[in-house]
Amino acid sequence: MSDPAATVTSVTSTLVNAKGLTKHFGSFEAVRGIDVEVSRGEAFGFLGPNGAGKSSTMRMVSCVSPRTGGELRVLGLDPDTDGPRIRARIGVVPQQDNLDTELTVRQNLQVYGRYFGLSRSAVRAKATELMEFAQLSDRADAEVEPLSGGMKRRLTIARSLVNDPDLLLLDEPTTGLDPQARHLLWDRLFRLKQSGVTLIITTHYMDEAEQLCDRLVVMDGGRIAAEGSPGELIRRYSTKEVLELRFPPGEQSGDEVRDLAERIEVLPDRVLLYTSDGEAALAAAHARGVRPVSSLVRRSTLEDVFLRLTGRTLVD
Amino acid sequence: MSTHVVSPWRAPLIAVEHHWTWYRRNWRATVISNFLQPVLFLLAMGVGFGSQVREGEATGGHPYLVYLAPALLVITAVQNAVFESTWAVFSAFKWQRTYLAAVATPITPAQVLHGQLLWIALRLVTGTAVFLLIAVALGAISSPMAVLAVPFAALAGMAFSAPAVAFTATREKPDSFNAIFRFLVMPMTLFTGGFFPLSQLPAWIHPLAWLTPVWHGIELARGATFGTLRLLPALGHVAYLSALVALGVLLGRRYFRRRLAV
Numbered sequence: 001m002s003d004p005a006a007t008v009t010s011v012t013s014t015l016v017n018a019k020g021l022t023k024h025f026g027s028f029e030a031v032r033g034i035d036v037e038v039s040r041g042e043a044f045g046f047l048g049p050n051g052a053g054k055s056s057t058m059r060m061v062s063c064v065s066p067r068t069g070g071e072l073r074v075l076g077l078d079p080d081t082d083g084p085r086i087r088a089r090i091g092v093v094p095q096q097d098n099l100d101t102e103l104t105v106r107q108n109l110q111v112y113g114r115y116f117g118l119s120r121s122a123v124r125a126k127a128t129e130l131m132e133f134a135q136l137s138d139r140a141d142a143e144v145e146p147l148s149g150g151m152k153r154r155l156t157i158a159r160s161l162v163n164d165p166d167l168l169l170l171d172e173p174t175t176g177l178d179p180q181a182r183h184l185l186w187d188r189l190f191r192l193k194q195s196g197v198t199l200i201i202t203t204h205y206m207d208e209a210e211q212l213c214d215r216l217v218v219m220d221g222g223r224i225a226a227e228g229s230p231g232e233l234i235r236r237y238s239t240k241e242v243l244e245l246r247f248p249p250g251e252q253s254g255d256e257v258r259d260l261a262e263r264i265e266v267l268p269d270r271v272l273l274y275t276s277d278g279e280a281a282l283a284a285a286h287a288r289g290v291r292p293v294s295s296l297v298r299r300s301t302l303e304d305v306f307l308r309l310t311g312r313t314l315v316d
Numbered sequence: 317m318s319t320h321v322v323s324p325w326r327a328p329l330i331a332v333e334h335h336w337t338w339y340r341r342n343w344r345a346t347v348i349s350n351f352l353q354p355v356l357f358l359l360a361m362g363v364g365f366g367s368q369v370r371e372g373e374a375t376g377g378h379p380y381l382v383y384l385a386p387a388l389l390v391i392t393a394v395q396n397a398v399f400e401s402t403w404a405v406f407s408a409f410k411w412q413r414t415y416l417a418a419v420a421t422p423i424t425p426a427q428v429l430h431g432q433l434l435w436i437a438l439r440l441v442t443g444t445a446v447f448l449l450i451a452v453a454l455g456a457i458s459s460p461m462a463v464l465a466v467p468f469a470a471l472a473g474m475a476f477s478a479p480a481v482a483f484t485a486t487r488e489k490p491d492s493f494n495a496i497f498r499f500l501v502m503p504m505t506l507f508t509g510g511f512f513p514l515s516q517l518p519a520w521i522h523p524l525a526w527l528t529p530v531w532h533g534i535e536l537a538r539g540a541t542f543g544t545l546r547l548l549p550a551l552g553h554v555a556y557l558s559a560l561v562a563l564g565v566l567l568g569r570r571y572f573r574r575r576l577a578v
Contacts, residue, residue, distance in 0.1 A: 102341065
């Protein structure tokens, strides 16, 4: 193939490269200078509370939203000048489904494939294959409108694959879905990852990030607060274990256990002790006569990292 | 499998294919407003009311039904353009968000606009063509030259549609659409020489009528049908209508980009 875009990315393994990337909406700075590099085959995550700038970043990477400043290369190309060529080779799952709900499942896939320049026979074959993948074959000729949220989401993901993308961008792929639908979606995304598709995911579900992402950044207030693999981030920003002591509201001060952990956090009904050995901390607390209503030793999760970095205050 | 960036010329055709896919499933819903309503008008005004109108100078020496038919073709095209250019476009931005899906592909906002306008033009051409056939069946068409009324009606429809689509692209709420129909389109269809000659109206209204695409469309459609159209005025009408289309396309490109690439 003589397509120069293909040549560019076959030699570079960096699919997304952003330096000092910014996005302003009027006087509002949604993204305030971030550096991101995503390599081929990686599953990369953007974590952050609402309004952290994740979606704005995703929209810039998917070449639908022009950047305000900084450098951005996607598949080795500049979105400002090569938007259509980049979009031809990426798949986008937007935060809000934008399926054509008055068409059938099959028609949605076929119509969308045509926008990528695929022939009618190619989109017919592709639609059948994708409906199989998304477990929607038995709904092939049903209108989209009455389908469940999970089915619509699966269809949106199937649709994003119609051009066999090198890079798949998923903006909160499972928000609002029930656990069954989420697990089915994770399974499908995991399969894509196995087959070598590079994934970029935004989410505020920590379990989702831990399940799917090789590497992630935590965004807050338009900036990157931390970067690493889920394991690294937990090691860096939290402890191996967390001891949760539950008290009747108002009866905990935390003072009597403060020195038992590397760090403690006093919540209205609980005291969290961040420590490498939860059981030992619990035994020590008992020995001091601390009598919580209940206690729990668990391993640290990304959620602990997330809350430490972005705070417990509601942002929206 | 080979994906590629489709050419700027093919992209609107693919968008039209999308609309056509929708239309194949949903055309029944459009029949009533697109065909039945003008036919009822033709029957009520042309056949019913028209039977009370004497042929004379005002009707160009034609029976009222025959006098009315080419004008009604234009009025129908403009009225059909209203819904397609406001509610349907608004929905593609806001409710169905199908435009947002399209611009995530290699298609650009301008190409989405071109596809939408091409689709509306096709709807107007086919709609007026079917209406013409019905008018022929009702004996409302006297001359084969009435075939020319179809492209003229569609052009007048597009002269309204293109600026209306651009306007819709700037709307965050659909509030103004009903007002457009009541206060812009209704007067435009009633007082632009379609049902009775413009000379019956006070002189100060005339310049207002000349601004509307409906008046120019009616002059063209009626003139072509009755063989009274002179070349120079015809070119003037076509130029004015084309200028409105061009203005709509230029504004539309800007507003579509502003709305879809933020």
